[in-house]
Structures are given as structure tokens and as C-alpha cells.
Amino acid sequence: MKGRLEDFINEHSEELNHRTPNPEVLNRILKQMGHEAPVHKEEPKKGIIISFNAMRWAAAACLLLALGFGLWKFSANKDVEEATSARIRHKITPATQLPDTTVAQPTEVAANKQLEAPTNRFEDIDKEIALRKNQLAQNVNRSEKASAYKKVLFDKLNDETSPAVRIKALSQTNKLKSMSNDVVDALVETMNHDPNTNVRLAALDGLAKFYKEAYVKKQLIKSLKKQNDPMVQIELIGLLTRMKESAILTELEGMVTDENNIPAVRETAYTGMFELKKS
Incomplete structure (x- = not known):
């Protein structure tokens, strides 16, 4: 008997090491003794507990960081604006720089205007x-x-x-x-x-x-219809042809077919007619 007990203890040494018995065994024993089975309470969940003071310090630190970033951003923008203004002043100043002269008093300027203005006018x-x-x-x-x-x-x-x-x-x-x-x-x-x-x-x-x-051109065209001197006719036809006056085409056709004109006039008229039509 003693040997079997020792063997049981050795086989179930891990289970016997617990301070509390198995809940099922404990409940069964308590029922036999006439007591209610204890309600098994769940162990509280484990987690990280942060104190209120630590949270306040963390909030204060975040606020200080935000203020510091805002001040840095404002300072950087101000530096950029000052640099931009300096570049603009550097570009504008040479063109708009006024001469360094002594400013006359208003009374002197008025007196000078009264003396000089009438004379200049x-x-x-x-x-x-x-x-x-x-x-x-x-x-x-x-x-x-x-x-x-x-x-x-x-x-x-x-x-x-x-x-x-x-x-x-x-x-x-x-x-x-x-x-x-x-x-x-x-x-x-x-x-x-x-x-x-x-x-x-x-x-x-x-x-x-x-x-x-325009008036000269008009009179030259009219003269061709009235002209009866062969030499003048030839010169006049040549001038009007060079002027590209297509208005004389009808007159030239009549001169070509008019047998009363000398051959030189008729030939010049034909040449002029050909040049005007070609142009």
C-alpha cells in the first residue's frame, strides 16, 4: 500500500505542487460537506498602468514641442520675406534712386516759381x-x-x-x-x-x-484718245504700258485695227496690248 501511494505521488508531483486543488475536485468535496461551490473569479487582465501625473507631463511636453515648431516656422518665413524684400530693393534702388540734393524750403520754391514761371511762359x-x-x-x-x-x-x-x-x-x-x-x-x-x-x-x-x-494718270489716259501725233502716240503707249494701265486696252485694239495709223504706231499698240494682257 505504501509503495503504491509513493508511486502515485511521484506520477502526479506537478499537480500536487499547486497550492489550490483542482476546482472540480474542490467543488465536489464542498458539496459533500454541504457548502456552496465558490464562484471562480477571473483573474484581472494584465496591462500597463499610466499615472495621471505622467499623462499631464506628456501633454505639457507635446504643447511645448508644438509651440517651438510654430516659432521656428514663423522665424523661417520672416527670414524669407526679409531676403525677398532685400532683393527687390536691390533691383529697384538703382533705377529710382534720387539725387542727393538739398531740399529747398517751400517758401523758396514758391518764390522761384512765381519769378520763373511767367518768364518761361x-x-x-x-x-x-x-x-x-x-x-x-x-x-x-x-x-x-x-x-x-x-x-x-x-x-x-x-x-x-x-x-x-x-x-x-x-x-x-x-x-x-x-x-x-x-x-x-x-x-x-x-x-x-x-x-x-x-x-x-x-x-x-x-x-x-x-x-x-491720280490727276496726271487720268489726263495721260484721256490724251491717248485725242493724240494724233505718231511720235507722241508711240511714247505715250510705252509710258502707259509700263504703268500697267489696262484701261487703255480698248483704245489699243482700235489703234491696231485702224489702217490710218502708221505701221509703227499699230505695232507699238499691239505690243502694248500683248504686255497688258500678259500682266
Whole structure:
């Protein structure tokens, strides 16, 4: 008996080492003894317990860190703004830098303005009046010269006794920078009706210089319909062809088919017609 007990104890040594018996065995024993089975309480869960003071210190530390970061961010932005402002001032200052001069007192400035302003205004007015007088005198002078030139030109063009005089007068038109309508009319009249072919050609040469002017161009086209001098016809056809005046195509076709025209005129008209159609 003793040997079996020792063997049992040895086999169940780990279970017997517990201070409390197995709950099932304990409950069974207590029922036999007439007691209620004890309620088995769960062991409290294990965890980390943090004290309230530690939490307060941790919150204070977080707040200090947030304030420190905010101050650092504000300081960094301020440094950036100051650097940007410095660069802008450095770029603007040379262009807008004012001269270092002594500032006059308001009373002195007012006195200087009262003394200088009227004088400057009167001087400006005098200069403007003198300039206008000068321009008016130049205009009158040019007008008088033009009138004198026209009188001489018209008188010489009416001199029927000397074609040389008329040609010399016409050659002077090459010096003109512009030509008034009355001068154009005088030259066209000479080109169409002067009895001398050389005088007519001289009149055409004087008009050719101003061929871009609308009035001159109009008179040249009209003259081709009236012209009866073969030499002038040939020169006039050549000029209008170079001007690319397609308005004369009908007139050129008539001159080509008109057997009363000399072959040279008809041939020139045909060539001009061909050039105008090609262009």
C-alpha cells in the first residue's frame, strides 16, 4: 500500500505542487460537506498602468514641442520675406534712386516759381509766335515763287514764235517736287495741240515724272484718245504700258485695227496690248 501511494505521488508531483486543488475536485468535496461551490473569479487582465501625473507631463511636453515648431516656422518665413524684400530693393534702388540734393524750403520754391514761371511762359509764347511767322513767311515765299514760275511758264508756252523757248520752259518742270492741276492742264494742252512734235514730247516728259499722281494718270489716259501725233502716240503707249494701265486696252485694239495709223504706231499698240494682257 505504501509503495503504491509513493508511486502515485511521484506520477502526479506537478499537480500536487499547486497550492489550490483542482476546482472540480474542490467543488465536489464542498458539496459533500454541504457548502456552496465558490464562484471562480477571473483573474484581472494584465496591462500597463499610466499615472495621471505622467499623462499631464506628456501633454505639457507635446504643447511645448508644438509651440517651438510654430516659432521656428514663423522665424523661417520672416527670414524669407526679409531676403525677398532685400532683393527687390536691390533691383529697384538703382533705377529710382534720387539725387542727393538739398531740399529747398517751400517758401523758396514758391518764390522761384512765381519769378520763373511767367518768364518761361512768355518766352515759349514768343518762340511759338516767331516759329509761326517763319512758317507763314516760307509758305508765302513758296506761293509767290510758284506764282511767278507759273506766270513765266505760261507766258513761254504761249510763245508761238520759238519752239526752243517752249522746250526750255518745259524742261524746268523737272525741278518741281510737285505739280498743281493748273500746271498739269497747261502741259497736257501743249502735249495735245502744240504744232511742234519736240515741244509735245517735252511736255509728255514733264508729265511722266508725276505719273503716280491720280490727276496726271487720268489726263495721260484721256490724251491717248485725242493724240494724233505718231511720235507722241508711240511714247505715250510705252509710258502707259509700263504703268500697267489696262484701261487703255480698248483704245489699243482700235489703234491696231485702224489702217490710218502708221505701221509703227499699230505695232507699238499691239505690243502694248500683248504686255497688258500678259500682266
